[in-house]
């Protein structure tokens with residue numbers, strides 16, 4: 232099987248709710264959809280998201296891909312490419328156009344060729360993964376916040392993650408009180424500060440939440456991503472919650488983080504191959520992983536193939552409208568599609584509806 236052709240779609244998708252955290256807010260998603268075609272008539276699909284800024288016009292996206300990515304893709308075997316170990320150096324670090332979309336489409340094709348669902352190609356045997364609902368609520372009012380929590384509770388989620396990190400600690404405490412009010416004590420509560428605090432502030436806030444009687448399953452990204460000594464300090468001082476971080480770090484940063492001893496749950500997402508390597512490294516330190524949001528929830532294949540994945544994040548975002556049959560969430564679990572490949576088939580009507588070529 233060889234790659235012979237590609238097509239690119241540019242979509243602008245309005246969100247059901249303004250999403251964000253203590254640092255950012257977004258009301259729409261600019262998605263690029265890449266289809267790679269093969270000489271035996273198969274199509275692999277990959278996705279890319281740009282937040283906070285429109286993507287280039289589709290003609291320009293096509294030209295950029297043809298100029299920078301395509302010569303390394305055309306004529307290649309998908310499995311061979313998906314398995315390739317890159318050597319990022321100098322100016323080629325992060326320079327690939329549609330790198331994530333290409334890797335996703337390659338794995339889709341490789342699993343189609345193997346006639347396996349992707350999680351099985353990755354060595355998994357059980358399609359279900361424990362999932363948590365992620366409200367992304369920082370910019371929602373109280374009523375909206377409650378309704379999103381109710382939505383995730385209806386899906387049977389055993390965990391809910393909310394945003395904290397407001398300059399006024401009373402705001403955080405009110406949110407935690409609402410969570411307690413709605414969910415009771417049977418649901419794991421995760422909080423995410425998106426790097427809002429200094430190490431000392433993180434320690435004092437976590438102490439206050441504990442003093443107020445709020446049990447926290449994990450605190451995510453309390454301080455800046457590369458403050459490895461800071462994370463080591465938090466790990467030594469905070470014994471009331473796990474520390475979840477790594478989402479914003481590349482492989483090198485994740486390694487340094489693990490070496491620092493400052494992480495209890497390593498957050499991985501992004502390209503499959505790099506995430507598999509990071510999960511392997513975390514396992515070497517005896518540290519479990521969690522999956523952050525992935526486009527069209529495709530990280531479910533990765534999560535389902537890993538031996539120590541605590542939870543997969545589900546924010547129920549509008550990108551799932553692009554799929555004929557999105558990844559299912561039932562009874563507190565994400566379920567990897569049992570179709571060959573990654574199993575996400577594009578909904579052509581939705582693609583047309585959200586297409587914005589210019």
Ligand SMILES: [Mg+2]
Nearest residue numbers: 423451452478
């Ligand atoms: Mg986060």
